[in-house]
Amino acid sequence: MARTPQTLFEKVWQRHEVCAESPATPAVLYVDLHLVHEVTSPQAFALLRERQLRVRRPDRTLATMDHSTPTTTAQLFGGAPIAIDAAARQVRELEENCARFGVELLGLRHAQRGIVHVIGPELGLTQPGKTIVCGDSHTSTHGALGALAFGIGTTEVAHVLATQCLLQRKPRTLAVSLTGSLARGVTAKDLILAIIGRLGVSGGTGHVIEYRGDTIATLDMDARMTLCNMSIEAGARAGMIAPDETTFAYLAGRPRAPVGEAWERALTLWRGLPTDPGARFDREVAVDAAAVEPMITYGTNPGMAIPIGAHIPRRPGDPVFARALEYMGLCAGEPIKDQPVNVVFIGSCTNARLSDLRTAAALLRGRHIAPGLTMLVVPGSQQVKRAAEAEGLDRVFLEAGAEWRESGCSMCLGMNGDVVGRGQYAISTSNRNFEGRQGAGARTLLASPLTAAASALRGRVTDPRELC
C-alpha cells in the first residue's frame, strides 16, 4: 500500500513522538535542541532546584544571553558595569545556573554570543528535521532550515530541561504558497508584512505555516529566516520552509553541522523531508510575491501594514483602530510617506544578519543620515559583527552618522536601556510595533532594512526605490 503523502511538518512531528496523542492526553514530543536565554529561564532553573531535578540532556541544551544585555562596548568589554542592576543580576543568574546544571553557555563576552535565533543557524546547530524550542516566541525563525521550531513559556522550559520533552497537541497546517520573484527594492520583510496583512494577526493561531512555492528558491537563507521569524506575528507558533540545496550549502562547514559520513547520512535524511506531492494542508493561502511593494506599519500591531506609497486606511466606527492611530499620532486617510522620524533601528532576530547589514550599508555608503536623527545598528551576533567589520560595513555606518553596537536584542524590546523616547517615531527593522514595545510611549514603524536606511537619509519615511 502506498504511504499517505505527508507534509514537511507531519514528517518532523511524527519522528519526534515519544508517545502519540490520544483523546485524553497530548503527545509527548521529543526536543532535539533547547536554546536558553537569561530572561525566560531563571524561574525554570528555580523549579528544577525546588524539585531536585537535573538537566536531562545538557548536550542538547545551549544557553546564551541577548535580551537584557548591554550593546555598548564600554559595558561589554571596557570594564564598565552593566548599567541596569536587575539585568546584571539576570546575567549572573544564568551564569550560575549553567555552571550548576552543566549547560554550555555562550556568555556575555563569548565570540559566538548573539541573539539566540541568529546564533543557532550560524553555528550550524539549527538543522532540517530537528525539533527546536526556546522560551521566546521568535523561535519560529529556525523553521527556515526545515526544523519544527516554536516558542514556549518558562514552565515548559523547565519541562524540557528536566525531560527533553513537551506535552503538545498536534497543530493544524497552513500552506502559504508564494509565486514570483520579489521586485526591486522589496525584501523578505516586506513579503512577511504583506502575508501578515493578508492572514491577520490571529489568522495563523493553532497552525504551523509552511511557506512554499516558486518564490522560495529565489530567497537566500537570511531572507527565509526573516520570513519564518514573523510567523508568530500572524499567530502561528511555527513557520517552516522545506530544505533545499540553498539550505545545505548554508549549513556545510558550519562549526556544529555534521561532517564526513554523518553529513552524507544527514543529507539523505534531509532530502526526504519536503512535503510529498499530494499531501494535504488544513488550509491554503496563495500570495503573489511579485506584486508585493515595500511595506510599512502605521499602527500598533504588525497586521496594520500598508505599501509605503499608500494612504493610512479609514475605519470609521472602529474604536480599537482609532485608539491605535491616536497612540501613533497619525491620521486616517493621510499618506505615511514623508512622516518625520526621530530614530532608526537596524537590528533584531528579524533583520540583523549580515545580508541585512549589507543591504542597509549599500544605501548609506558615502552618504550621511539626516541631522538630528539617531540611528542604531545592532548586529544579530558577535560573529555577524566581526564579519561586517571585515567588510568595512562598520565604517560605512559610522561615517554615515549611525552608532555601531555590540550584538543583542537591544531596541527591539528595550529591556537593556536601548529605548525610543516617549512620543518619538522609530523606523525599526524589528518585529513588533506594539504600544510601548520600544520604550514607554514609543511609536514604532516596522519596515525592511532598505526602507529603514532610505528613511534615515531623509529623516522621514522614504520609499527605498527612490534611492536605490
Add this chain to the structure above:
Amino acid sequence: MEPFRTLTSRTVVLPAANIDTDQIIPARFLTTTTRAGLGERLFADWRYDEQGAPRARFVLNQPAAAGCQILVAGPNFGCGSSREHAAWALSDYGFRAVISTEIADIFRNNALKNGLLPILVKEPTARWLIAHPGASLGIDLAACSLTLPDGSTVSFPLEPFARHCLLEGLDELGFLLAHAAEIDAFERRA
C-alpha cells in the same frame, strides 16, 4: 498547584482586540528572576501615568474592579511574546480566568500551567459580556460551563488533559517525568 473546580466572580472588561503580552507586562519588568510581585506591574502603561500615579479612567483602578477574578477581553488576547510573566502577572493580581473569543496559543498554554483558566466563548456571548462589565458569572470546570447572571449556561471547550490537571491540581511535569522509560527508549531508537 491549587485545584481549580468552580469560581464565582464579577467580571472586569477590557474590550480591545489583540491585547498583547507587552501590554499585559511591559518588557522592562522582565528583568526579575522570580515569579512574585508581578501583579503590581500588570498592564503597567495603561494603569499608571508617567509619574507612576494610577490613571483614574483605567478599569482596574476603578472601585468596581476590586476583587474581580474574571477578565473579559477582546479577541486574540495574549498575542505576541511568549513571556510567562504575563500569566504570572494576571494570576498574581488575582485573576483566575480570562474569557475571550480568541486566545493566543502560547499565552493559553502558559495560563493553564498557572491555574489561570482560558475560556473561549462564541461571539454573541462575548458581545454580551463586553456590554455588561461587572456581571457575576459562575464557572464549573468539571462541566466546562459558564453560568450567566440570568441562570443560562454556555459550555466552553478545554483540552481534556489540561482540564484534568486543573481539576486535580496536578502539574504536567510529574506526568512527563513518569514517562522516563518511554523517553529512554526513544533516545535509544533515535
